[in-house]
Amino acid sequence: MPNQPRDLECGEYSQSHLELELLELLTQIEVPYPWNPTALESETYFSTVEASVAPMWLPDETEFAPQAQTAIAAFERLWSANPSETSVVETVRAALVQKFGTQVPSSWLEAIAERAQTLTSSTTPIAQRLVQCVSELLPQWTPEDLQVLARPFAYAMRGESLDSTVTTMSEKTWSNLSEIEKARLSLAIARYAVSELENLSA
Helix, strand or coil, rough: CCCCCHHCCCCCCCCCHHHHHHHHHHHHCCCCCCCCCCCCCHHHHHHHHHHHHHHHHHHHHHHHHHHHHHHHHHHHHHHHCCCHHHHHHHHHHHHHHHHCCCCCCHHHHHHHHHHHHHHHCCCCCHHHHHHHHHHCCCCCCCCCHHHHHHHHHHCCCHHHHHHHHHHHHHCCCHHCCCCCHHHHHHHHHHHHHHHHHHHHHH
């Protein structure tokens, strides 16, 4: 680098060299941009900048409309391919209401659907997820007791335990179920909700 001073070649900036650079910048005739945007001279600068970028803008809305429609259609396709969490919860809640709505309060089903949705990406074992889905609804039960009741639903083959539990309790109304029957039915519903979510995300 032949034009650089000797001290720059060595990788060191001397104080005098830095002072010269600062002085040169301060005495420049052409100002890089206006220091005070409200000054009258600034208007000329801003007009020049706007004129230089004007060709990049579309001249009117009619040229922009087809591109906008294409972009909106692409967003709609992406949106429908990846349903939002709200629509997934609504789908699962509707499935629960259809299967258990005549027997179980809808607020109960909605709480299980929402809790199951929050646990979809969880790596915890299925039995623990079932317990987490119903533990707030059944505060009188300890997590250990619910874990024991959840095992048949977590590890049953092809939903055998789920179907038999639902069939057994379908003759009774919610108010006529014992506490243990409510707990077992709630865990069965949680298992059904988890299965529905797994099918939706597959």
